[in-house]
Amino acid sequence: MYRFGCGWLYFGIVLLTTTLLQYDAHCGFVVNNSSNSSAALTSSDYLKIAWSAAAEIPGLIFTVLIIDRLGRKKTMIMEFVIEAGVILLLLICTSSTVLTVFLFIARGIMSGVFMAAFVYTPEVYPTRIRAVAMGVHSTASRIGAIVSPFAAEVLIHQSEYATISLFAASAFVFALMAAILPIETAGKPLKDRKQ
Numbered sequence: 001m002y003r004f005g006c007g008w009l010y011f012g013i014v015l016l017t018t019t020l021l022q023y024d025a026h027c028g029f030v031v032n033n034s035s036n037s038s039a040a041l042t043s044s045d046y047l048k049i050a051w052s053a054a055a056e057i058p059g060l061i062f063t064v065l066i067i068d069r070l071g072r073k074k075t076m077i078m079e080f081v082i083e084a085g086v087i088l089l090l091l092i093c094t095s096s097t098v099l100t101v102f103l104f105i106a107r108g109i110m111s112g113v114f115m116a117a118f119v120y121t122p123e124v125y126p127t128r129i130r131a132v133a134m135g136v137h138s139t140a141s142r143i144g145a146i147v148s149p150f151a152a153e154v155l156i157h158q159s160e161y162a163t164i165s166l167f168a169a170s171a172f173v174f175a176l177m178a179a180i181l182p183i184e185t186a187g188k189p190l191k192d193r194k195q
Helices: 002-022 043-054 056-070 072-089 096-124 127-157 160-179
Strands: none
Touching (some): 002 043, 002 096, 002 127, 002 160, 043 056, 043 096, 056 072, 056 096, 072 096, 096 127, 127 160
């Protein structure tokens, strides 16, 4: 289920980035559903989107630096909690520059969680089912990615606060799910013995 959360939150942040930057006064906006209501993105908005996308590199580096020290589970828990906190910061009425910094951090952290999940998942399963397990987890992630536009692009038309709160709350839930994972795989050999 934590892999569902990776897809849900990662693509939710990607989609929210464009939507939130599209409206300068994003605080408490309600986007009309009519086709004439969308504001055009400016070249400055596209630059901010590029900056938030570039966050994936430091997010991955951060995760590489901590994953062996903290362990896979603690890394995912910590990053999901940070993600929830940063998403909550999106509720603050602020300038688009500060908003871009929040989105930068959110995207970088979520990219790191994704990487930690990709490291953890194959280490949990024995060789004979590892490929199938990776496929199931990848499918769960893709389902999360499929569902996220309904919140990031549809629910936001009703309430910015509800949408952002939903993503923040789900990040906390996925942190709890990562906490109850039964095995910590850091420093342990892979299960590859045939029985």
